[in-house]
Amino acid sequence: MDSSGHYSPGTAGFNLADVSSVSELDSLPGGVKGLVWLGLCNGADSSFINAVQPFIGNPKLFGFYLMDEPDPTGQWAPLCPAANLMAESDWIHANAPGAQTFIVMMNFNTSVAPTYANTYNPGNSHIDLYGIDPYPCRTETNGCDYDMITVAVAAAKSSGIPLGSIVPVYQAFGGGSWADDGGGKYTLPTSSQAQQIMSTWAPLVPNPVFDYAYSWGTQSSDQALEGSTALQAVFAAHNAASAGATTTTTITLPPITPTTTTTTRPPTTATTTSPAATTTTTRPATTTTATSPVATTTTTTRPPTTTSTTVRTSSTTTTTTQSSSTIGTVFLIVMENTDWSSIKGSSSAPYINGTLLPRAAHAEQYYNPPNMHPSLPNYLWLEAGTNFGILDDNEPSSNHQSTTSHLVNMLETAGISWKTYQEDEGSGAWDGSSCPTGFNYGNRYDVNHNPFAYFTDITNTTRCIQHVRPYSEFATNLASNTVPRYNFIVPDLCHDMHENIDCSQSDRIKFGDTWLSTEVPKILASQAYLNNGALFITWDEAASGDGPIGMIVLSPKAKGGGYSNTITYHHSSTLRTMQEIFNVTTPMLGGPADVTNAFDLRDLFVSFP
Known part of the structure; x- marks a missing residue:
């Protein structure tokens, strides 16, 4: 110039x-x-x-x-x-x-x-x-x-x-x-x-x-x-x-003519201010500090990446806003039997600590319901807000429930689609051709991690096969944008951090973290997630006592950026959150003690639902 x-x-x-x-x-x-x-x-x-x-x-x-x-x-x-x-x-x-x-x-x-x-x-x-x-x-x-x-x-x-x-x-x-x-x-x-x-x-x-x-x-x-x-x-x-080369000419951006106002371009990995919707020439402003998605918990900022001495200005003020639409598709991944203190900061969980937590919002005081052990009572609670007095992991043949007052039945009544994706692997793995209501199905599939197998209104063959599907189908459904609105995802015993499992006994947390590092990016890149979807990752119960256990939330509508709170939650909080997202709140499952705002997970979101 x-x-x-x-x-x-x-x-x-x-x-x-x-x-x-x-x-x-x-x-x-x-x-x-x-x-x-x-x-x-x-x-x-x-x-x-x-x-x-x-x-x-x-x-x-x-x-x-x-x-x-x-x-x-x-x-x-x-x-x-x-x-x-x-x-x-x-x-x-x-x-x-x-x-x-x-x-x-x-x-x-x-x-x-x-x-x-x-x-x-x-x-x-x-x-x-x-x-x-x-x-x-x-x-x-x-x-x-x-x-x-x-x-x-x-x-x-x-x-x-x-x-x-x-x-x-x-x-x-x-x-x-x-x-x-x-x-x-x-x-x-x-x-x-x-x-x-x-x-x-x-x-x-x-x-x-x-x-x-x-x-x-x-x-x-x-x-x-x-x-x-x-x-x-x-x-x-x-x-x-x-x-002067004979190959394609290399060209580099020079400065542009200054406008009447001088502003700056945004950091390269974490722009916080969006271009104004009323103009076609406004660059994202950089008057606020942006947080870069890094693999540590350190907050950093990155510089801009353009060569202009000035940027386009707008006659309107731009602000960071979330879409006014409600949360669309929900993905709930349930892991197994691990205290949050064993995961947060652990070298066995580099993906959770280095990638997810800096991007997500999470709860520091999330528990399984009081004295609710072993696994099955907690899975039932996530679906119905009660364990029906069950405190064992027996099969559906002895623990089946005839009630229709549970979440996915309410969703279907409201015309909202749902599926559970249950993982299994290896020769003889459960293939979805039957309703998996016992311990004799598949290899690493565990029926007491599938609450839907315990409700008799689901386990008739047609309805069960329609909604209870092998996890092997999930990636295809995700890529084709044919996943339902509510997705209840359960890794198999090798991948869910369950203790005392031969395939993961060497470092069960690492096995689960590695599985998440492979599967979560597929969700985050999907159209269902990008269109105001929400991913919840939690654990069914603590390994000792009642917790805390993990609750991690990723969503275009979540606070993200490593946000955490110390509000006390348990599985009724998750269930209430699902009911509010899908607007199926009558009856409010989990009982009147859990119906105040403090008990849902809205604090982890910028706007909810």
Whole structure:
């Protein structure tokens, strides 16, 4: 940018500009094209179409920057389903031939062990290009950890992003108030470090469609490319070499013309403020601190990933809001016989402690009902709000109940779909062709972990087979978005943390944690969850006494971010929560002592139900 405020990207070799209006696009000098910022994720609705149409046919148009760090879970930024991005990308491809679609990806783990799994790729979003933004230069590394680049590229590829669709994002900032996810601060790369960053990227992504320097302008009191002539020289040499190559030209985003207000872009993995719904040019604001989804309980923030010196401003104030719609699909996973004190902070539960708890909301004082042991009474309580006087694990033949006053019967009466998915595995595993009402069904299936097998209004063959299904069917139903609204999920004895089971006896907590690390991401990436679904993970009972036991909640409508409370809950709280979500509250199961607001789980949510 020259002294008059006009674009002069050629001085550093840049030939792609980040713009947000037709006037900005038209003002680009010869040889420079524009990547149009949209920041919309509502699908190809009228607002989106109205935002895109003015740019169609402009000879300086390169493509559209759909979203910066979109979040398919709704935990760290406003919910952005892959299907919505697909609709937007498809509309652009159909109506603006040749225009590229682009997002910068959010990393859902640490910089040393990144993951983009179950987020976005060409298969589920039809987006053309994906920015990957590891920032390796940090105080805690006493230099730069270039392996962060290598593992980020590997993670992107393993998530389904083709090599040719990856856009390298180079670190060109440091200092200021940005905190990294390793407990330190980002440092401005030296000339030699910047060259090594580029050299590390080069063999990993040898011919990117374009590459991206973050950032030109300063923010949060940091240092950036605009203030370092030495770094500008490195980028000028890099860009000149790329432009002169016979392969696809590498292009990097320059600064844009300043607007009347100067704001900053959001952190890269945890935007807290959403774009205003009334404008097509507003970037997410960054006036609040955002929490990055990291694999530890440390709260950190990440820096932004764009090269603009300013961002789009809006005449309206943007605030973090949740959807006004109620909770849709519910997933309840019930684990076995473990005190919360044995799980929280345990090295045997790295997924729960490192991934789930920093993203979830959880209860610190959740118990099984008083003196309610062994397992069966607790499962019955989760379904009916009582144990019917049962204090053993006998089969349905001796413990069956004829009442129709239980949750799933109320759901069916209200026209709400439900299933229980009961896991089994190995040769001779229960296959769903019969109603599993005894200990002689399958291998690792346990009938006293299936409360529905104890209600005679369910166990007639037709109704049972319709609703009591093998867990092996769950992934298919999830992927095809045909799961019911209420899903009661029970791992088998190898995976539920049950004690004294030969297959998991070496470390039962680790076996269960590993199972969760495999299965929970499938739920969190599903359309049913992303559309205001809710996942509850709890345990049937404590291993000693009545608890506390775990209650973990993940939902686009949950508080998340590691929130916890010390409200006293037990299984009546979960049952009441389900009744309120599905609006089947007459009668309120669990009795009048448990009908006050303090006994449901609403405190774990931003809005409920």
